[in-house]
Amino acid sequence: MYRMADSNDEEQRILLTQAAPGMVLSRPVAMPNRVNLCPAGTTLSDSLITKLMNRGIKRIHVRGRPLPAPSLLGFAERLRQLRERFSRCRGQPGMGVIESMIEKEVVRRS
């Protein structure tokens, strides 16, 4: 069973396929025509997740940050990992340029 995050202020937008029983909705789930299917505060169960999938719901907001995200890594750590990944091919033609492009994108999104 999923363990709740400590903070009730945080929320995470996730794909419904990533949802697990025990997660708590931080926002209501609504159909495109704004008909509410579940209120905020609802605790998800397997059957509820399946029902929402069958209704075509793709994404939900849940309390806390239940899923690990690479973006949560510190900026310096992300750059260190990037350097490590390219450490064995950096000398090959063009690979240094590609590393720089990815670094630029990482910096832009940080």
Added chain:
Amino acid sequence: MIPLSTIAAKLVTVPAMSFPRTITRIDRMIASGAPAAVVTATVCSDPFVSALLLGRTNAASGGDQLQLSSAVMVIGLESLRGLMRDVQPLPDGARKTAAGLWSLGNACGTMCRILARHSPPAARLNLEREALHVIGLIHDLGTIVALVVFPTEYEAAVVRLERGDGPFAALLKEELGADPCELGTLLARAWKLPALAATVIRHHRRPFQAEPHADLACLVHVARNLVIGCGFCAGRDAYVEAIDPEALARLELDSVRIERAIAGLFDEMQELELYEGFLTLTLAQ
């Protein structure tokens, strides 16, 4: 080292494996009458189950089906449910690494679609977006097979990789007797995967050997190494291999187009990178 014929014989009976939650979820979705498109969307985040489905469909229909949505329509949801009963849960010890490999497959499939928008030769392949995604998704079946069927040899290769003894493919070849491309090819043959997918699985590391399908193999070769560079690593092999400059030239991918493709990947993977495999890991901890 194990003789190639012994490896091939072992792969004839190898079952597909997946995360227990995926197996249960697909079964429940079909039982509760979920639309085929919803079930397909779940299946197509899983490289091993996707390959199994494509193989069974091709064996049954004799065609070269590369689209999972069509495959589900051909065999029907009840047959898919029966097929899922053959899928075994991944061993506990393999789940963390498998989560990375599942993630790589999803990222590579996504990047293949993105690159095809930026590369005129890839666009001229006239493959549906879904087919491009599936080929990227299942391109590294060989590493998955090494992880779940030959864990001792996989572990030995990883230890030597971390020591800096050489690239993972060469080390696995030394430890096991087959590299990931050869393993993937053997499985593709055993599972009767479409010829085009089997060719890409075999040659994505040396794409020009895949003629007359070198354009597609180049696309997967470039996509794979770009997504590893972006952080979607091949299990415990976190190192980018050099992209063949000839492959970039053949796909007419200059630095502007590559830059746009990288930005597109980060956009699309913002959510997909947190797919179910990683969730399973979180719950297990």
